[in-house]
Amino acid sequence: MDAEELIARYERYVNPGLARALRFMGLNAIEKTGHGAVVVTEDGEEYLDCAGGYGVFVQGYQNPQIVAKAHAQLDELAMSSRILLNRPMVDLAEELARITPGDLQYSFFCNSGTEAVEAALKFARIQTGRTRIIATYGAFHGKTMGSLSASGRDTYRIPFEPLVPDIIHVPYGDAEAIAGIIDNNTAAVIVEPIQGEGGVIVPPDDYLPRIREMCDQTGALLIADEVQTGIGRTGRMFAVEHAGIVPDYLCLAKALGGGIIPIGAVVGRPSAWTFFDSSPLIHTSTFGGNPLACAIAKEALRVTIEEELPQRAATLGSHFLSQLQGLQKRYPQVITDVRGRGLMIGIEVPNAGVGGALISELFQRHILAVYTLNNEKVIRMIPPLVITRQQLDQVIEALGESLDTVQNILEDLLED
Ligand SMILES: Cc1ncc(COP(=O)(O)O)c(C=O)c1O
Numbered sequence: 001m002d003a004e005e006l007i008a009r010y011e012r013y014v015n016p017g018l019a020r021a022l023r024f025m026g027l028n029a030i031e032k033t034g035h036g037a038v039v040v041t042e043d044g045e046e047y048l049d050c051a052g053g054y055g056v057f058v059q060g061y062q063n064p065q066i067v068a069k070a071h072a073q074l075d076e077l078a079m080s081s082r083i084l085l086n087r088p089m090v091d092l093a094e095e096l097a098r099i100t101p102g103d104l105q106y107s108f109f110c111n112s113g114t115e116a117v118e119a120a121l122k123f124a125r126i127q128t129g130r131t132r133i134i135a136t137y138g139a140f141h142g143k144t145m146g147s148l149s150a151s152g153r154d155t156y157r158i159p160f161e162p163l164v165p166d167i168i169h170v171p172y173g174d175a176e177a178i179a180g181i182i183d184n185n186t187a188a189v190i191v192e193p194i195q196g197e198g199g200v201i202v203p204p205d206d207y208l209p210r211i212r213e214m215c216d217q218t219g220a221l222l223i224a225d226e227v228q229t230g231i232g233r234t235g236r237m238f239a240v241e242h243a244g245i246v247p248d249y250l251c252l253a254k255a256l257g258g259g260i261i262p263i264g265a266v267v268g269r270p271s272a273w274t275f276f277d278s279s280p281l282i283h284t285s286t287f288g289g290n291p292l293a294c295a296i297a298k299e300a301l302r303v304t305i306e307e308e309l310p311q312r313a314a315t316l317g318s319h320f321l322s323q324l325q326g327l328q329k330r331y332p333q334v335i336t337d338v339r340g341r342g343l344m345i346g347i348e349v350p351n352a353g354v355g356g357a358l359i360s361e362l363f364q365r366h367i368l369a370v371y372t373l374n375n376e377k378v379i380r381m382i383p384p385l386v387i388t389r390q391q392l393d394q395v396i397e398a399l400g401e402s403l404d405t406v407q408n409i410l411e412d413l414l415e416d
Contacts, residue, residue, distance in 0.1 A: 002042065003028040026360065034061025037387035039368065048391055050362075051370045052382040055196070055228045058255035059303050060386040066258040069299035070292070078292040088294040095298055096267050099237060099305070102246030106273045108266045109289035113227035113253035114142020116264035117190070119283055120249040121146045121164075123266065124188035124221045126275045126282065131165070134182060134189045134220075136172040138198030138374050141190065141225055150190050152198070153374040173203035175210035186220035188248075193239035196228040199375030200346025202339060208243035221248040221272055227264070228344070231255035232304050232385055235314030235342030242341070248272040258300025259384075263293040309385040313342035316392060320381070321345055323396045331403040333410055334358070345381040352376035354406060361402030367395055 007027075011019035029041045037060060039047045049057065059066060073088065080086045093107040108119055125131055135141075137152040148157060149164035152172075157163060170177035172195050182189065189211050195201040208224075215222045224247035229239035231252070236242055238250065249272060253264035275282065287293075304310070321340060324347060328335040337348040349355045355371050359379060362369050372378045383392075 003030055006030055026363075036060045037384040037391055045366065047366045047368050048383075048387075048395060049368045050381045050383045050395060051368050052384050053259065054370075055233065055254040055382050056257065057259040057384040058231050058233060058309060059258050059300055059307075060384040061259060063258060063260070063300075063303060063386075065303050066260050066296060066299050070260050070296050073292050073295035076291075079287070079290050082286070086289060086291060086294075088291040088298065089289040092294040092298045092301075095301055096252075096265065099301065100250055100267050101238060101241055103269050104246060104250055104267045105270055106268050106276075108268070108283065109294065110264040110266075110285045111262050111287050111293070112142070112264050113225075113251070114144045114147040114264075115285065115288075116227060116251040116253050116266050117141040117147040117150065117223075117225055118144050120223045120225075120251050120266045121150065121188070121190070122283055123249060123268065123272065123275065124223060126279075127272050128187045128219065128221060130185055130187035130220075132186045133167045134178055134186060135167055135169050136191060136195070136198075137169050138172050138195055138201065139169075139190070139192060139225075140195075140197030140374050141192075142227075151374075172198060172201055173207055175204075175207055175214075178211060178214060182214050182218050182220060184218055186218055188221040188223050189215060190223040190225060192225045193229050193243065194234060194341060194344060196344070196380070197373040197375070199348070199372050199378035200340050200344060200380055202341055205243070208240060208245045212245040212247075215248070223247060223249045223251065225251045227251055227253045228382075231300070232310035232313050233342055233344050233382065235310055235317060237304070237310050239341070255304075256297050256300060257293065258296050258303070260300070261293045261296045263297050264288075265297075304385075307386070310342070313344075313385045316385075316387065316389060317342040317345065319389065320392050320396075323392075324381075324399075327396070327399060327403060330400075331407050334403050334406050340381070343381070343383060343385055343387070346372065346378040347381065348378050350377070354410070355379055357406050357409065358402055361405050362398055365398040365402065367398045 007019050031039050032042045033040045039049050096107050097105045135150040139152040141147040141150045149167050224240050250267040257263045324338040359369050372380050
């Protein structure tokens with residue numbers, strides 16, 4: 001009854017279409033708190049979260065050390081005067097310079113993933129004096145106008161055309177397609193090291209190195225969108241480390257906020273940051289770099305490193321992936337592929353209907369899962385990296401039961 005009432009208020013005050021979708025999905029639980037990989041409802045029911053707040057909860061729900069830091073900074077100073085000097089912001093920027101690959105050194109702070117991408121696109125334009133951006137089909141970079149223009153799904157793009165001009169899309173994972181169009185007019189190539197919302201697509205090993213080389217040859221800048229892959233998710237602190245390359249701009253958000261606060265960042269190399277020399281205020285954000293978010297983010301990084309969460313993602317991820325491959329062998333009609341890196345794993349099913357049925361079966365077994373936004377045939381598994389092996393085995397057991405049910409439904413349909 002409580003959930004129904006809340007959905008009625010979604011309908012009245014937030015988004016009637018969304019309210020209808022929530023009702024249709026039978027969502028009847030209201031989140032109240034959480035710990036580790038578990039969300040707890042107002043009724044005290046526990047759900048194991050494999051959707052990880054779309055990638056926000058790397059360090060877990062309400063991580064106690066990060067919450068304590070948040071309280072301490074909140075008691076002192078939350079927002080910046082923006083006139084006096086801001087120590088937590090510089091502390092975070094220095095830490096990012098220390099832990100990001102190569103000579104990535106400078107940070108610009110904002111409040112979300114789309115703002116980080118938006119900033120990187122503007123930086124690339126002003127730094128190079130060029131306008132052309134090469135992006136990929138299936139990409140998800142956010143929903144503000146610039147990021148949307150670089151994103152690769154028509155459903156979200158077409159209603160807002162005309163979008164930002166001079167952005168060309170090519171197939172993801174295909175370095176040759178970039179080679180065919182990149183030239184001395186290209187400002188930047190923007191790419192996710194693993195395409196998240198596109199369906200957890202892992203590109204060939206030489207993809208990023210080849211893009212890096214082509215950018216160097218043409219003077220184009222390389223923007224790595226690590227809003228989803230960053231902060232340990234794929235088994236390394238940053239997914240570009242698997243390829244051994246250094247992008248000119250690295251975009252971060254989601255887990256940088258420790259599951260406690262929104263924050264986004266662009267980290268850039270000195271050679272891609274010279275435009276600020278003559279125009280230090282050319283791109284700014286009132287809330288960006290606020291002491292509260294920066295202190296929390298620095299603690300989130302400390303916890304990620306101290307608890308060795310990237311290594312944990314690598315170890316648990318390969319265990320989970322091999323278990324999922326076992327399920328794929330047992331249920332080939334329902335699971336057509338499993339793939340990923342670290343604890344960023346996609347389960348591909350024949351169509352969105354089968355995916356919906358599987359997600360709903362999992363929900364009934366108190367496991368939260370969602371499909372990827374730009375590819376409804378793929379269910380993503382991106383749980384908090386603090387998830388335990390036992391909890392992952394619980395997910396495998398629930399998946400096994402759910403697959404049994406969905407397979408039976410499919411067989412019944414085929415017989416009819
Ligand atoms: C790779 C990537 N970039 C950008 C974004 C946009 O982030 P936000 O929703 O914080 O604007 C997302 C969100 O899912 C993402 O996955």
